[in-house]
Amino acid sequence: MRVYADDPFRTYDLSGRELRIHWDQRFETMEDLDGQEVTQYSALEALCDLYDTREVLIRKIIASVYTLEDEIALINNQHDEPQEYADYQAFRSTAKQLADDWLATQVPT
Numbered sequence: 001m002r003v004y005a006d007d008p009f010r011t012y013d014l015s016g017r018e019l020r021i022h023w024d025q026r027f028e029t030m031e032d033l034d035g036q037e038v039t040q041y042s043a044l045e046a047l048c049d050l051y052d053t054r055e056v057l058i059r060k061i062i063a064s065v066y067t068l069e070d071e072i073a074l075i076n077n078q079h080d081e082p083q084e085y086a087d088y089q090a091f092r093s094t095a096k097q098l099a100d101d102w103l104a105t106q107v108p109t
Contacts, residue, residue, distance in 0.1 A: 001064055002042050009043040012102050019048040021061060021098055057099035058092075065091060 003009075009022040022043040029039045046064040048057055062071070066088065078085035 001045055003045045004040050004042045006040055008041050009045075011098075012105070014050065017050040019050050019052070019102070021046045021048060021057070021102065023094065023098060054099050054103055057102065058095045061095035061098055062092060 003022075009025055011022055013020040013022065022045050025041060025043040027039065028042050029037055032038045044064065046057075046061040048060050052060065066074070071088070074081070074085050074088045
């Protein structure tokens with residue numbers, strides 16, 4: 001899900017056990033509800049738990065962009081839509097890297 005804020009997002013934002021992972025950050029100008037131009041930051045976000053395993057983190061990051069039905073369709077139609085499938089595979093790699101980078105910062109207990 002894309003989220004918006006006045007300040008830049010941290011890649012990993014921890015509050016209690018709630019871990020918000022951000023990527024694809026942009027600085028955008030858009031219209032607000034009153035039709036006025038505003039400039040703000042946006043990023044894609046996955047909501048996770050501090051104690052999620054690598055596999056769960058990856059699943060939650062992917063699920064924040066693709067539904068299970070989307071994933072099945074991409075896999076089944078990879079020969080008909082090779083660019084969409086390549087984009088999906090690239091995103092899977094990003095999800096794995098985000099999870100690995102987070103876990104690398106954690107001290108084993």
